[in-house]
Amino acid sequence: MQYKEAEGGICAPKGFAAAGVHCGIRANHSEKYDLALIKADVRCAAAGVYTTNKVCGAPIKVDRAHLTDGYAQAIVVNSGNANTCAANGVALAEECCELVGKALNINAKDVLPSSTGVIGQPMVIDPFARGIPAAAAKLAADAQGSTDAATAIMTTDTHKKEYAIRFELGGKTCTVGAIGKGSGMIAPNMATMLAFYTTDAAVSPALLEKALKTVVPGTYNQMSVDLDTSTNDTLIIMASGLAGNPEITEENADYDAFVAALTAIAEHMCAEHAGDGEGATHLITCEVTHAPDLKTARAVSRSVVCSNLFKAAVFGRDANWGRILCAIGYTPGDFSIDKVCVWLSSKAGEVYVCENAAYHPYSEDEAAKVLAEHDILVKVDMGTGDASAKAWGCDLTYDYVKINGDYRT
Structure with a gap:
């Protein structure tokens, strides 16, 4: 439409x-x-x-x-x-x-x-x-x-x-x-x-x-x-x-x-x-494709944007893809992670960081450039079905604590 x-x-x-x-x-x-x-x-x-x-x-x-x-x-x-x-x-x-x-x-x-x-x-x-x-x-x-x-x-x-x-x-x-x-x-x-x-x-x-x-x-x-x-x-x-x-x-x-x-x-x-999350410097969108079912696709994408470790990594412009895989792994549900592939993307470019749940060679310098942009897209291909979903989050910064430390005062 x-x-x-x-x-x-x-x-x-x-x-x-x-x-x-x-x-x-x-x-x-x-x-x-x-x-x-x-x-x-x-x-x-x-x-x-x-x-x-x-x-x-x-x-x-x-x-x-x-x-x-x-x-x-x-x-x-x-x-x-x-x-x-x-x-x-x-x-x-x-x-x-x-x-x-x-x-x-x-x-x-x-x-x-x-x-x-x-x-x-x-x-x-x-x-x-x-x-x-x-x-x-x-x-x-x-x-x-x-x-x-x-x-x-x-x-x-x-x-x-x-x-x-x-x-x-x-x-x-x-x-x-x-x-x-x-x-x-x-x-x-x-x-x-x-x-x-x-x-x-x-x-x-x-x-x-x-x-x-x-x-x-x-x-x-x-x-x-x-x-x-x-x-x-x-x-x-x-x-x-x-x-x-x-x-x-x-x-x-x-x-x-x-x-x-x-x-x-x-x-x-x-x-x-x-x-516009409190103190945020980045929008993080996670797009999951080829998941076994819609429930899993939604849950996995949500786990990634909710991971405090990954949110902190994005704030530091650190392409720590292991934190993404970790978040996928603790997502409730019965599904395989063996074919999971991950890309980090923004208007500055794209880096392929994880293939079949393992390291895929990439440039840390290129990854840092990708993560320097405000809008970050995490692409997760689960390789096990036809379902897809999105989730939206933001990075975790020092300012989040400052804002909520004196919210009433």
């Missing part, structure tokens, strides 16, 4: 507006945007996937309740305080929905709240009471609206993350847009960050949820920064249907095309998150 990159992030699809404002949730940040609002012109089919952490943020509990009918019209997100383990968390999240409903003249149960930031801190409604009306007044259906919202949800991210693509469905041009945040506490078990998708494709709530849950295992659950699964992981999608395509109500060719488009934008966002 052909995709065309579009401007405007979450405001690129028809029928969506967004805003970001500063409302004072973080006392030590006097100007940073810390509240985002996304609004649809119409009531949308909606779906979400969330953290599997037993400790989960209060907004997730509210989201699940509000999405029981499969519809929503707005999303409100704050950064700076995760609204997790607060005694009044659920009540506060519900009150935020009431404020959004009043400001936008929509049903409060059609509002989906989300939070990110420090866990276990007290939280009060006052900043939201100021910020939500201000965000509602600032809503814009353009690129600036998306950018402001993407900026407002950032915590330790070094840059905003937004993207949009266009594609064809049923003879109509459809668009999917996304914003996301997440640089640390990323060890996906669906999904370890916040991400918000909008689309103007017409998709029934049941098929929208099915599509989202089809895409997540091979994308967001294949992304890792530090092996910590957050308490507030959330991925929400709203579909306005305003593109005018025949509504997708069954698994047909249009459904497959929609899943492919979601996969494409999710893969882009995963690379954005992993490449």
Whole structure:
């Protein structure tokens, strides 16, 4: 399928507006945007996937309740305080929905709240009471609206993350847009960050949820920064249907095309998150081919990007391929490593470092040049089947410890 990159992030699809404002949730940040609002012109089919952490943020509990009918019209997100383990968390999240409903003249149960930031801190409604009306007044259906919202949800991210693509469905041009945040506490078990998708494709709530849950295992659950699964992981999608395509109500060719488009934008966002990992200087993508089955392909690629030893080696520009083979070897599952071959690749070139689970002669100087680039690709050919998978991670640096050593202070 052909995709065309579009401007405007979450405001690129028809029928969506967004805003970001500063409302004072973080006392030590006097100007940073810390509240985002996304609004649809119409009531949308909606779906979400969330953290599997037993400790989960209060907004997730509210989201699940509000999405029981499969519809929503707005999303409100704050950064700076995760609204997790607060005694009044659920009540506060519900009150935020009431404020959004009043400001936008929509049903409060059609509002989906989300939070990110420090866990276990007290939280009060006052900043939201100021910020939500201000965000509602600032809503814009353009690129600036998306950018402001993407900026407002950032915590330790070094840059905003937004993207949009266009594609064809049923003879109509459809668009999917996304914003996301997440640089640390990323060890996906669906999904370890916040991400918000909008689309103007017409998709029934049941098929929208099915599509989202089809895409997540091979994308967001294949992304890792530090092996910590957050308490507030959330991925929400709203579909306005305003593109005018025949509504997708069954698994047909249009459904497959929609899943492919979601996969494409999710893969882009995963690379954005992993490449901006806390303290990171490299994006590491591991691509496994010729695995015996999909489960093994995904597990092996994930093991490689999660290996702290290999992540540290990439930071040091050391082509220590033995650490890759080690990570493959401790991956759970019944498979052979006898035919495993490994290449390290970047825009600077490619080096063949391992053949049939043994050393393959290569130039250390050439390998160092390959590893000097920001984007590093590890290619693993298992030689035992037809399955393939990708995973995304980053290197492990001194700065990761510095960032997390004083995260609250």
